Amino acid sequence: MTDRSERGHDPRGGSPLSVTQEQLWLLDRVDPGNASYNSPMMWRLDGRLDPEPLARALETVVRRQEMLRAYVVSADGVPHQVVADEVPLPLEVTDLTDLPEADREAATERILAEAAHRPFDLGRPPLFRVALIRTGPERHVMALVIHHIVSDGWSLQVLLQEVADLYAGFVTGTEVTLPPLTAQFTDYARMQRERLAGPRGEALAAYWTRQLAGAPVDLGLPGDRPRPPVADFAGDRYVFQVPEALRTKLVALARSHKASLFMVTLAGFVSLLSRLTGRQDLLVGTPVGNRDKPEWGPLVGYFADTLVIRGDVGGDPSFRELLGRTRATVLAGFVHRDLPFRALVEKLQPERAANRNPLFQVMFILQNIPARRRRAEMPGVVMTRLDDVRATSIFDVRFDLFQFEDELRGQLEYSTQLFDRATIERMAAQYLALLTDACADPDRPVSALSLGEAHADAAGFNDALEEV
Template sequence: IWAELLGLDRVGRHDHFFELGGHSLLAVRLLSRLSPAVGVEVPLSTLFARPVLCDLAESIVEDLSRADRKDLPAIVAVSRDEPLALSFAQQRLWFLAQLDEAGTNYHIPMALRLTGRLDRAALQRSLDGVFARHEALRHVFVAPDGKPRVRVLPADAGLPPVEHDLCGRADAEAALEDLCREEAHTPFDLSRGPMIRARLIRLSHEEHVFLLTQHHIVSDGWSMGVLVRELGQLYRAFAAGHDDPLAPLGIQYADYAAWQRQWLSGDRLQSQARHWREALSGAPARLALPTDRPRPAQQSFAGAGVPVVIDPALTRGLKRLASQQGTTLFMTVLAAWAAVLSRLSGQDDIVIGVPSANRGRREIEELIGFFVNTLALRLDLSGAPSVAQLLERTRRTALAAQEHQDLPFEQVVEIVKPQRALDHTPLFQVMLAWQDAAVERLDLPGLAVEAVGNAYDQVKFDLELSLGESGEELAGKLHYATALFDEATIERQRGYLLALLRAMVADAGQPVGRIELLSREERTYLLEELNRTEADYPSHKCIHELFEAQV
């Protein structure tokens, strides 16, 4: 199992999971395979405590000796004769959609430029194939009695792209921008569907732009990887005159939704609810970040972003630090981000939202659907912790959250009952999204494929830091609400994060609160330039004469 997930030919009994390239998401996938194989649930904390293969095996043997082997409940197909239930996550988004039917904040857009000879028939068959294969993409949401239910569109309904021909037009690029903007901002009708749509824009005989937009209620980031991979496999097969190469799926998203409602009940539900009630009790309702403008009475979702790049040398240093402290890269960056937010806000109790893939079951890894959950991680920076102490606190918090990740965020909010307001999101206003999974690229034979436009003009929170490994470095973006912040402010915050990460790598024993965040230029500006208040004045006159002149 280790070799399969880590992409290795061989794994030795004394090998260390994280030193072989394991990370948080791979750890979750490992346990989703391991638990059914051995018959006991293996907590994530066990893998972090005993990451060497033989030690982990010994721990599992100890667990087996204390408990009877039992098969974990399987996800099975449910009848399609009865109305299908929404998952907890779908139910939350459906409710939000009723409050803002014209909203586009939960769209998942993709725009790709295709250069080369496009086989349009193969592309159409590929889109139809994915649409038929994944039932979630055919979900529509009806509520005749006020209670939402899922209705499934026919598998043969197809997904024909809307086509536009800009060939030969002088204003082709401007028209393309307009079409991309129109596509991203056209709302879905949840009661009619489908929740996915495509456009194909022809710029020349061998240049097209392909737009694919999904509603988050049927998809998520992981699902995008599945969709892109399968579209490529189908296109390759159909363009070569072959049949569908994909193995049939054993279950569909609706089967998972039914299983989830049965599984997350009783003692398990109470245990998860108890954890979050205790973890978030008394947490601050709002992170008091200094903003460039007053917070509007109602939250604005207008946003922008600045790139964040952590160079290879610093990335290697962070990996060493994580290995020495028994954490992951994600936990290390999370600790640093919390420390920056603490310094900016003057608060030592920080809550940060973290998306969790929530794919802890082997059966759902290849499904398209809305599985992702949001975890509210509460970081304690009180008592002047050192870098090492903060990393240990962050590690404990992250592991506990992962082991209680099944309770949907909306239910967590209902349990904690934070103070609600229209001007900010409940529990947290800052997000850290970690892109653990390798980003799938659409691979179409005979075509060069590249992303079109990287505009990100909507945010769900005040600040959203998105990072992931890209080659030998960490790269991503820091998105921000433009109603609150100027770009220059966010660029400074990016600098604070990089400065703090460098200092953490240099000395894990130093107090986090004493790490210098300001660059030499910013320190000079604050202490010297802003304090240059000298001005010329007529020194030969007395003070009462100057006063009279001023009057």
């Protein structure tokens, strides 16, 4: 197949948004300037970085990936995405080497926070920016910030890898030819709309209507404060380590039940939520990639969507039985994952409220992170991923597990309107205690699994487990 640019494709006529893109556009119309859907990625760059080939690499990728030139226009209330022929290079370079060294860190944090939180105007491209900060002769910090409407987590890695490959070619004088793109995200958006309008869309809607019939749409997770009338998305995060001994047992438990690590850790999370809320029937969200065709893999675009998992703890099952239920629910859900979350909400019409997400309020994610995504290299430069500086939380709690080659790390992103940090630290400790007990005796009823000390600190719990 030939490159789309060679097939007479004219992006200037406008294309439909995908269903998930349209949801973000509607949210932006309700609350313009909300930066909650900014996706930042931060890197420390050690070595001799040359900004000029970096800029050339960015320009090349922007020409290659349509979504980096896309913006949204509305005609009679109907949004379309338009791809500009050219956009300004969104590289913002700041040199802090004239500042006293003691002041550089604070200035760097201030610039990174501003880059991450500055709103995008969805009607003006580009919908991403790159902030490059020089903090020393061979020290830089780089922030890539992109609006979710044109990207997802996979897209960030695609963008970074293409920039790194091109930079290497420009610096060394070696010709780098990226594989031609045989499709663009606008093709996916059109395909999605066509699919949902046909029999497949009807079958998907029927499945999810049956699957979620009668499910409670409010989890009722106890907070430290009453839920305010309107969510402000203010948030914070807590990071913890899963002990290696526990990680190894979780992997073995998954293997023995022909399940994935995601299924085991999700069953643990469902168990914990049931214990904390007293609910036996509950809903949890988890993302899906939706890149099931080879041509979608190398694209920047918002392919990801949300799958709703119904946790069933009825009858006080053993953890082994709950894992079996979770496995079956996850497998069936992934078979029917093509129905966008927004279409699901429109179909089910749950009671809506300005202070909570519809259908579910907690998200559970397990991400497999290859080693190269934690630490990458360009010629003369070592790149190390930094924690981003967001202070937002779209959900009450978002529970991430990051699976590296030899470790498992957890992160709880939470609403500070609802929870104190001590409560979230305790939740992490309870989760680790519950999983440890489940691995020791998977036939024990979920209601009998230990949550550890009532006020256990997750860091202290980690230390204690490491000593065993």
